[in-house]
Amino acid sequence: MSPNQLCCHRPEVYLALAAFLFAAGVFGLVRRRTLIGMLIAGELIFSAASLNFLTFNRFFVEDPTVGQLMALFIMALAAAEVAIALSIIIAVYRNYRSINAKAVSELSG
């Protein structure tokens, strides 16, 4: 078996895995009832994006630093997003005594 036939050298496997992560993230984002659960699902979507970037970076790009730097930037943005989102969640919990997404609906009338 030549090394190029192994499934870890085929880009489709990584792309399918990234698609699975993205789909799981979308499912969690729709079905989760707490804000932290939705945040975790959003992190899965971020991971899917960086896995996709690195797959294309490994197989189809002439300059292999581009995708790695993009994945690094995605990680930094995810960290910033988590910091902000968690502080908002803590503030919401202080005011509403709940992190349930349904509880924060005063404006819906």
Add this chain to the structure above:
Amino acid sequence: MKPFPAADLLVLGVFAVAVLLTVAGALIAVLSTRLIRSVCGLALTCFGLALLYYFLHSPFLALMEILIYVGAICVTIIFAVMLAEPDEAPAQESRGAAFLWGGLALVVSGAVFWALVQLGWGHAWAAPTSRANAGTVHDLGVALLTTYSLAFELISLVLLAAILGALVIAHHGRSKS
């Protein structure tokens, strides 16, 4: 040089472990009812992804994945889980409605998955004819300080703004209560 015996099988085994970790972690993160378990699922997914990044010739990114996602993000989320309500409240909706909306979400995410897999699998991707560099940490550093220096500085500004914003929001909530 004689190759290591059954090297292909070993590589396949490690790859299978990485895929399994990623998939199982994502399922745990999305499906478990207790929040602390879904955070652990996210950490599992990140370990699997770090292994996959090794397979994708990005060892620096694998290290960063473990350092940032498992070491920083998961720990921060665990702190928030401990500060706030630990568990999801039992569903307010009726059994039929839960079944309907869960089925709908499953169908939508399944369709997204199927469509993306079709896109990725059916396409004849063109491999590059040449490589500009090897993509090592040295190349990454050079690119970060030459081509992408503006993006690098902007990211640091974003992180600074995020830290300040988190401090302000958390402090405001405390003074109010």
